[in-house]
Amino acid sequence: MNRISAVFLLLSLPLALSGQAPFPTSTEIKQFTGSTTCVVLEGGNSPYNVFIRRAMDEYWKITPYEFISSSVFETRKTDPAFSFIVLTETSFDRDKSKTAYNFINLLQGKAVDEMSKMPEICAVPLSVAGEDDLEYGYKLGVILSFIQKHALMIAEDPSITGRRYLRYYNKNIPLIPQKTILVKQEDLAPSVNSVEKIKAIYKNRIEIVSEEKIMEVINKKLPNTLILHMVGPAEETNAGFCFKMLIGTDDSDMYYYNQHLIDKTNPKGLLPADLKRLGRF
Secondary structure, three states: OOOEEOOEOOOOOOOOOOOOOOOOOHHHHHHHHOOEEEEEOOOOOOHHHHHHHHHHHHHOOOOOEEEEOHHHHHHHOOOOOEEEEEEEEEOEOOOOOOOOEEEEEEEEOOOOOOHHHOOEEEEEEEEEOOOOHHHOHHHHHHHHHHHHHHHHHHHHOOOOOHHHHHHHHHHHHHHHHHOEEEEOHHHEOHHHOOHHHHHOOOOOOEEEOOHHHHHHHHHHOOOOEEEEEEEOOOOOOOOOEEEEEEEEOOOOOEEEEEEEEOOOOOOOOEOHHHHHHHOOO
């Protein structure tokens, strides 16, 4: 794969590129809304290419788009007539395991000498590097739809999320009791990996379901339903970062974002602390 590497020394913000990439100015957001969005494909016969093509065709509405190679990206990235959806492979200095994570980024073209200086409209954790694309491919559509919605929001006010970035969406936590949360068992920490354990902490609607069920509700855009998108190391480990997001299947809004550094006390997956926070309302 020709995934673009972006290694950052600090994790001052939750997302790849966000530690160094600038927020877009009002001028740059205006450039984005008038741009052609170039979707950078992986090299070879990556399943990602199939998933991203399908998701773009179904969900992307705000700009014209085309699919390009990483070599074309290198020639176009300085041109503000283009914006880019690109995967980056990122690791963090605070993570002693040096786990690499894939982020899906929406960047605006700009005449700068480094990719990290390109205006970042949005970036979302997608998977752990090396993970089978099939593990996240079915969620690409709803994630792309969220990115699109985020771009439209900051087009009205580029500073609206401030330094909180995706944490901005935690303002939606009070709405979660009106929704049903769907999770895969493997995305839950061991201490909350059954309905009984969950109900001891969280009294609202949550269901442990199969991947096939989550695929079904995404495809149907089932109302009042949230899916958990969790990104963490593939192997059981006491190191690395775990990213957790709740996204609506019908409205593509994000209702919760959090992350934690994995250790013996806080393993990979949705934690009791997350459920307690969600259950306050």
